[in-house]
Amino acid sequence: MKMKNLLYSLLTVGFLLCATSCMEIDNFDAPDARVSGRLIDKTTGQNFITDHGDTHIRIWEMSFSENPAPQGIPVQFDGTYNNERLFAGTYDMLPQNGPYWPADTIRGVRIGRSGATQNFEVTPYLHITDFEATLEGTMLTLSCRLSAPFKEMTINGVTVPIPNVLEVRPFLSLTQYCGAANYIGEYWTNDYRVNLRRPWDRIDTNGDGVSEETYKITIPVKKGYTYNVRMGANVNYTDQKFNYSEVKRIVVPND
């Protein structure tokens, strides 16, 4: 009888111990520090022309570790970025992956709950200029020229030339967003692009900073649709993302 009671007491105590460990609440706060800002085209002062997620602001939480895993804040269609779910701390920040000359890391940015604003200035590899979109029946002709703000840059004491230009492509979309993150897949083919793959000197032969040729692409479109179109060109840097023209709206009439 005594043994039985002892056994039951032990079991009860054991069970209670287990039960209490079930009721521990995760009492850590959710991260809620905020940072936002603009990615600015240094040569124009306007927001950088890009599409959702084509480029990122890469951040390292240096107050957490000396060799932290990097995180990325995607830059949106309008060239701004925003993240409200970071842990408060001191960060290094760097615009990355985008079609611009390498930028400098900004160190020691304090991001706290009250929010921080950090703008970045970058120089694009290319501008798409003289963008025209002409509709004839159901054939749309897009044309543009390329211009390079700089054909070389000195980074850390080394002068590097602009990487070779690769292609010019059209981007069509049925929503207000248009670019490499939002485009109608049928137009992404070798038939509808200009394949350049050559150094800038052979595109801008007279050295005035603008391509000699105007690049034309003609594509079929469908009646009754309204398209947002733009053209993009890329160079052979790490991510080969596109520099874009502005977006133009094309309404294709139903008859």
Place this chain on the structure above:
Amino acid sequence: MTMKKNMNTYKYLFLAVIFGFIVSSCHDLDLEPKGIFDEGTLFNSDYGIRTYFGAIYNELPIEDLNYYHNRGYASGNNISNYWEGQKNSPAVLGGEAAGRRDGDGTPEYWPYERIRRINNFIEAIPDYSAIHSEQQINEYIGEARFLRAFYYFGMVKRYGGIPIIDKVQDPAAPLEELQTPRSTEYDSWKFIYEDLKFAMNNMAEKSVTGRANRYSAAALMTRAMLYAGSTANYFETLNITPGPAINAGLMGMQRDQAAEFYQYVIEAADFVQKGGYRLHDGANKEIAFTEVFTEDLNGVEDLFVKQFGEFGNSSIYNSRLHHSWDSMVLPLGTGLASDVGSALHPAWDLIRLYQMPAIAKENENGDLVPVRFNSLNDLWQSEEMEPRAKGTFFFSGMTELASKEVMDLQAGVYRKFPGTLADATADAQTNAYMEQYRIRTHAARGQVDVQTVDGVPNVKINGLYGLSLSGGDEGRSLTGAFIRKYVNPAATAGERGLYRSSTPFKVFRYAEVLLNRAEALYELGLLTGDESKKTEAFVYINQVRARAGARAYTMVASPKDVGLEINAVYPIDENLQFIRDERARELAFENHRFFDLRRWRVLHSKMENFYHRGLMGYYVVDEGKYIFLNDREKENRGLNYNRANYHQQIPGSQINRNPNLIRNDGH
């Protein structure tokens, strides 16, 4: 009273004796477990050392017939569904074949626990000099260093510079000592070089099939140093924004470092040649080429072979003792595959490289039109087709030897074909021209659809083994041809199911050494402006072609730049492209192509929205003739390759353990 005292005394005496036993037996608890061999048992005999090495050989990073592209090597730690390895082969992302594919492949590979066992051996074996002769000990150390170099090669070709650990680390050492940082990529390749050099000079001259000798080490040297040379030669063409890894030399090398590695390739290839290795050949070149993969050619063309287990009566499911090659490349049928069937389909991008009759010619207007054949068999029965191609593929009408089945393949019919090749080629599954004239079928497996077409009765639409629009991507042909290489021509019916193939995998063979040598020579000729090296390269290329039954190639004196054809980011001269194409022809489906395109840094350009095409045979009803077209395979799977993976990212789990590891740039 005395009785109680006596009882108590006895009790205490009893307890004291028991206690005494316990204390004295504490010493005897320090025993070795009886089921495990310790170092002393293993290292003091040749048999024991072979047992020790056996486990190390077993886990070598060999991309064999069980290699699963995005799950990695079939190893003890990586279980389940090896049978899918064939259809998820790197051949898919290399453009050799259509199949399944998840991601860019090559997951985390960080085998330091295996390297530790090798380091343990190298440090301990000299203590056994009383039992083994000095020459024998050097042979063993040479073999251990060959194995170590093989493991490091698996890492360096993925990550670039890695921590070099060549001593046994003491687990009780302070953490800072154990957290070894990455060495530079150059030093990592040189480490592999030094290990292989020692192996070449010290390993045995000959070995049994399945074990390595000094020429296996030399063959690995040619492969590894060629990889290093290509990385040094082409890394800068990617223009990756330098970050901490590139600036510290951990990732990437410069072009002026390439020549040294190409030279190592040439020296090691010469070493293999002096060892008496040669290309296997025979009167019937088509059969001789298949024998390269199904016969034991130890001492002839085989430099290192990975063997699989004996076939028994039952398949050992999920075992890497066997593979599933026959079952996964032959169609389902009597005497053919008994499970799954045909899941890896040869692609036109590879087939078109071989010497074969033209399937298109210019008409009087200068447009390309399909050539008319009297029969689909005319393609491979022509003198123009190189025997090696017939040994690599089954084309429509060829007979599979073990089953005697004729590989009956037809993609459909055209009622008429009044147009040009361009009319019937699309960056899509169909177009207006095809809709107007082409007839295909949804016939089920085993069915041959016969229809009346434009009044002509009994027109056969498809072949027994393909193609049909139904049936998914397994079981029958998707591309108009099957893989023949490595298929067992003497298989019994039971040996063509999952896990029932044991054809040994030729890890290194002399043909690859010749191709490595030719590429290194030509690249060195380009770097140094030495024309004689370029000419010498084609001596070896033409040896490979002579065995293949293909015409010799004459080097072009002023080669043009063909890089633009594959959107390469650097110019490629047409002679060099021929050498690269010869590699593709000779080493098809041996899991080289993906790694070759990767080390040349052209994989991302070639694999941009890439769709596999086939060699589709059609019957043209109103002409009574056959044509071949290169339609996209019906599953319409597009591929891309993320160029960031030319240097994969260091595994996050390893950085958590060792924060001194600097991440690779470009991700």
